[in-house]
Amino acid sequence: MNRPSASAGGSVGLQGVRVLDLSRLAPGPYCTMLLADMGAEVIVVGGGVGSLPIPVFLRGKKLISLDLKCDEGRRAFRRLAEDSDVVVEGYRPGVAARLGIDYDTLKAINPRLIYCSLTGYGQTGPLSQEAGHDINYAALSGALGAFGPVDNVPAFPLNLLADFAGGSLFATNGILCALYERERTGMGQYIDAAMVDGCLSLMAMHFADWGKPVLAARGDGLVAGTAPYYRCYLCADGKFVATGALERRFFENLWAGLGYDDPPPPHLDRSTWAAMTMRFKETFGLRTRDDWVAHFAGKDACVAPVLDPDEALAHSQNRGRHPAFGKDDAVKAPIMRATSGHTPDWDMTDRTEEMLSAAGLCLEEIEKAKAPAGNISGLAWPPL
Incomplete structure (x- = not known):
């Protein structure tokens, strides 16, 4: 990699790490925002396969637009992956392979690549191809079945449990571990992060308590x-x-x-x-x-x-x-004394030509790889 490392005057933990973000909605984008907060360069690949993630999670990221349904777009993505450290995607199992941007394909051109697939049910198991959201994953993990009130409909804590705690945070933890291990082995790896798995882990204390006086029944x-x-x-x-x-x-x-x-x-x-x-x-x-x-x-x-x-x-x-804490800007946590506390800026500029040109593509290749105009607009949230 030819990207800069942290300067002696201001340490930023993940400076020099490049992340390609193919994810949408909440779990993946929150994960990559955390990585951006730690100093990583996060490139959000929009266009062609859906809209961009919820705007609040775009802090510190660069936006590009690629049409991954065409050969030129896929080739451009693979070119970026040659000089990247992490890929985060949230497709259903098999979709990335059909697009030719799966881990096995990219590992062949970049053995140091860390590839994280963040899904609800994971890459294996009878439900791996099923659609779902936070409430479904929390339900399958047993967590929702333990939430009160007693003798009434289960209550759930927004979409915090599966999307963010069981999904984003466990994926981030896996990526950080893989980056550390790569320092010793020189090799990347594949991460299969499932939101249900994260919820199951979070429930460890309560599985042992279930049915006992300390947690006799739901609520x-x-x-x-x-x-x-x-x-x-x-x-x-x-x-x-x-x-x-x-x-x-x-x-x-x-x-x-x-x-x-x-x-x-x-x-x-x-x-x-x-x-x-x-x-x-x-x-x-x-x-x-x-x-x-x-x-x-x-x-x-x-x-x-x-x-x-x-x-x-x-x-x-x-x-x-957190003096700058506001509705449209997430808190940066945890507070780390020796690592730069600078919060990344927001930049909604389309950086497609800049990033692909730096990757060695000519203008004609860039134009063919870009998604149709308009696809880089953010997801309207809230939808009502």
Whole structure:
């Protein structure tokens, strides 16, 4: 590779690493945004096979337009892959091979290439060709079947669990591991990242607990919403507080903070939960959310306000750590002291000619490889 490495004056962890991003919608683009935040050069290949990903995930990326349904577009992509480090794609199994841009094809021209296929069900198994979204993958993993409320329709946390936690973060972790291993072996590898697999891994603690008192049934357990000190309560103003006083000393602080004079009961004894819950509901209903939060400040009782997204954007804790945090720009995390904290810029310019010219293609080849005009427009999100 002839790309620059990090300078001595400002270390950027993945500077010099080039990523070709063929993914769409959320899981793949979020993964590659994280890589861009770490300093990688991420080239989003749009056009010809669908629109670009959700705009908020385009931070720090370069956009090009290739028609991968034509020979010229595929040849241009392979030329880029010769001098790239990572490819991320989210096609159904078999599609990349039919296009001639699969791992085996690209490995032949670049043995150091790390190729990550990020899908819902993975490359193998009876469901590998089935369509799905976050809710389906969370359902298959057992996670959705454990979420409350009790005796009602399962609840789910937006599309955070499978798309982002089980998908994006596990794929990013695999890519970083493969980059590190390549430093020792000199060889790339193939990564089969499935969102169901990530959810199964995330459920490890709860599989072992299922059916036991700590997680007796869906929505019924110590951290599932039925323990009176680990749940949310409605306050006088119609807003909510979240309590998480699992440890005994935190529970005792909560009990005292609620103004009770009688000794706190054995809080892990499930026989105390029903009466305690009713008592807590009545007490929390006497004051507003923010009054309770101010009252419990500094008391180590694990009480926090349940914020809506607008409130979270403005909260002093979040704003203090991330002053530039906003609706249209994701937080850069984690904060790393020795690695540059610079947040990549946004650039929606079509860089097709620039990138392909640098890869050695002539103008005529570039024109034939480009997708038809208009295909580089971003996905309209939200769709309503």
